[in-house]
Amino acid sequence: MSYPRHIPRSKCVSRASSRAGACAGVLLASVTALVSLGGMHVAPAVAAPAPSPSAQSHATAGVNATKQRPSKVRVTAAALSLDGGSRKPLLDGEDAPYDTASIVKVDILATLLLQAQDKGRHLTAPERALAEPMIRNSDNAATNTLWREIGGASGLGEANKRIGLTSTKGGPGTKWGLTQTTASDQIRLLFSVFDGATKPKTDSPLNKDSRAYIRTLMTRVADDQAWGVSAVSRSDYALKNGWLQRTTTGLWDVNSVGRVTVDGHHYLVAVLSDGNVSMRDGVSAVERAAGRAVTATTRT
Template identity: 45%
Template sequence: MRVRGIWPFALLIMAPGCAAPSSGTPRPAVAATHEPAPKAVQSALPADEQRALDRALEHYLRKRPGRASVAVYDKTTGARYAFRERTPFMLASVAKVDILLAFLLTKQREGRLVSAYEHRLADRMIRNSDNDCAHELYMTIGGQDGLTRVLRKLGVEHARPGPGLSWGSTRSRPSDQVKVLERLTDPSGPLSARHRRYALRLMSSVAPEQAWGVSAADGEAALKNGWLPAQVHGGLWTVNSVGRLRVRGHELLIAVLSERSPDMETGVATVEHLAKLAVNALTRAETTVEAVS
């Protein structure tokens, strides 16, 4: 994939601004129209399959710059998998999914409808990755303290929201972002059906040039990506992607986080390949995980 026309995002950590989209070959996120799969009993990925996937991911990442991690929950089978997630990652614009969840829960708790103005903020924050809109909603939910309270109540234990204007510096493990996606999409979760549909509609219709990432695993995708040349890493790129996928009869929640890529294009390639490997393993694709290229 060639990624062109990227604007610097180092200021995301310091101050808000409209996030410029990446360009290249888009993979449009397709609006999901099916009912959610029945909730399965949660389980770990079978040991032999986990070892095979571990080996495939390790083999691939040995040849890649920086570091990366992935977590997946297959809602159809109940299988969970996580790889190399001990040390948290900066979320960049993936934090906007956390902000959206907290905002919708706040409106529910207050018994208030989302106003037309707030709809515009949420739409632009998710569909266009607008940083100004994210900042305004972050302040609406109480900033760092407000988002932390919501996440802890939801059992999202390891996410650390950024202070002040620095919501993009929120740090998290992939499995905690999978939990955020669970709370956002689960019919038995905290969000009303109307708010779940709204959130998924936004994530299913991001700007085409921003629809890369976990969508590379094919199927129907509702996603949000984050990308940033991080000052804390000397300008090396943080590139992340999270979302819900429907692939080969499976409904999966997936988070792929990476950092220290030399450029955005390299980070996108890493994230997309990890998503393909993990999804193919959990959906038992005809191609084995070792054979995916």
């Protein structure tokens, strides 16, 4: 199985320069693939998580992918203001299932933390040594190990019931990157992590330390990971990206989820896409969609 490389660090701007929100290669991305999104609409409210009880992303990609089929790009964006009282994210596009690619790594870490909480313990040093590169560097080998530890799709599904996800299904066997999810479910997951960051009370099944740990890793992603929803925020953001070239079509899934701060206001943003002719085009489409989603949310 072949693994496409991350965007080379040498091609990335510094964190300060990433206030433009992307790698240099992304800034030069083709804008010829126009993305047609549906009208803005409000998604169902983020469900309160159930009471707590006492391969893959850029990994299954094919460098030896088959010849590309004609591209038909899909993009769905969701945004939710953390400053208001609503749990209803604004959606742009159809809230349909997409491959997660590496954004599932946030869900895997949340599951690992919930399982540790149930046992009344913190993560072990070896678990942290895997969790940190999984989020900060999108390390696939670390993810493989943690996917097995949480019990794969079954363990992920049990945790997601408690978090309140309704449309996320773990990938088959070892293929965690083929987990299916929706933009609104990703907002629910982000809400379980970032709710309570600006106010003391939350009903997330993740405890205070678990939420803080995930947030910290998402705010410290490596420079070559700083693209996607971060383009909206310029400097203050927490994110996780995912990308996958499908071997059956040669086309790319490109996703980005996270929390951004714009003019002092905090937003959760999830953008999912597939059918991109290249990763660069996918990144450009995701960043444009993220900007539109946040702008529309500020107007509601």
